[in-house]
Amino acid sequence: MAPVFPVLAQQSGSVVEIAFTQPKPGVTPQQFDAARRKHVAWHRSQKDTWSWFTWELLTGDATGSFVTGSFQHAWKDFDGREKFDEADNANFAATVAPLLAHSSVSYYIERADMSLSPWSASSSLAPLATISTFTLKPDGLNDFVEAVKKINDGIKKTNYVLSGPSRWYQLVNGGEGPLFVLVGDRANWAAFQPNAKSLDAMMEEAYGKEQGAAALASLRKAVHSTNTTTYKYRPDLSYVAPK
Numbered sequence: 001m002a003p004v005f006p007v008l009a010q011q012s013g014s015v016v017e018i019a020f021t022q023p024k025p026g027v028t029p030q031q032f033d034a035a036r037r038k039h040v041a042w043h044r045s046q047k048d049t050w051s052w053f054t055w056e057l058l059t060g061d062a063t064g065s066f067v068t069g070s071f072q073h074a075w076k077d078f079d080g081r082e083k084f085d086e087a088d089n090a091n092f093a094a095t096v097a098p099l100l101a102h103s104s105v106s107y108y109i110e111r112a113d114m115s116l117s118p119w120s121a122s123s124s125l126a127p128l129a130t131i132s133t134f135t136l137k138p139d140g141l142n143d144f145v146e147a148v149k150k151i152n153d154g155i156k157k158t159n160y161v162l163s164g165p166s167r168w169y170q171l172v173n174g175g176e177g178p179l180f181v182l183v184g185d186r187a188n189w190a191a192f193q194p195n196a197k198s199l200d201a202m203m204e205e206a207y208g209k210e211q212g213a214a215a216l217a218s219l220r221k222a223v224h225s226t227n228t229t230t231y232k233y234r235p236d237l238s239y240v241a242p243k
Contacts, residue, residue, distance in 0.1 A: 014072065015077070017069065017070045018069045018105065019067070019104070020102075021066045022064075022101050023099050024099060024101040038096075044239060050241055051239060051241045053125065053233070054066055054237040058230045060227070066234070066237070071110070104174065105174060106173060107171075108181065111167075114148045114152070117165030125235070128188065129230070130192065130228060131182070131184075132226065133180075133228070134180045137224045141222070143218045144218075144222035144223070147216070148168065151215065153206070158206050163195070164184055164187060166185070168182055
């Protein structure tokens with residue numbers, strides 16, 4: 001079983017289920033898309049009450065793979081879906097699974113206490129997203145969380161312009177950790193252009209040179225490794241539950 005790490009301020013409706021799927025070598029985009037659409041049609045026919053949003057990875061080692069997520073659940077929501085999940089898995093095995101080289105499922109908590117723009121399925125999903133993954137040192141969890149909160153306060157204080165809305169997630173089951181993910185929405189590729197003012201300069205403006213540098217040093221010392229990727233939202237491969 002994957003390790004479960006302490007999560008601060010867990011709130012009802014903040015659990016996210018993420019499914020990663022990687023097509024086999026030689027499987028064409030058309031083949032995968034057709035299979036995924038069949039599975040989406042099954043969810044629609046069953047009037048699934050959960051929405052499932054799908055993104056395609058455009059960069060990184062897993063380029064060409066897909067991530068599907070269902071958001072804003074409480075842990076208790078996963079009870080009572082056994083029969084539905086059994087049928088869901090059977091349909092997935094008949095449609096999508098034969099095309100896959102690898103698949104996995106993991107669970108995250110949305111950290112609204114660390115996020116400037118919490119998830120909202122009611123708003124339009126951005127066409128692109130940048131995903132920054134932070135694997136922490138085992139003893140760096142608290143320092144990392146507090147540093148992120150201080151950075152957020154600095155952003156608000158200085159009216160620092162970001163490239164788009166952003167939110168944090170923490171892995172709680174299904175992989176190595178402690179691990180946090182920062183999701184940044186992007187309206188287009190032009191929005192990937194970073195702010196002319198560096199994060200260090202913003203923090204100095206907000207807190208002064210010493211305090212600003214100390215907060216960033218605390219965050220950086222807590223991080224073991226980082227990774228960045230770009231995702232493209234695929235509404236044609238997603239299922240949005242009827243309201």
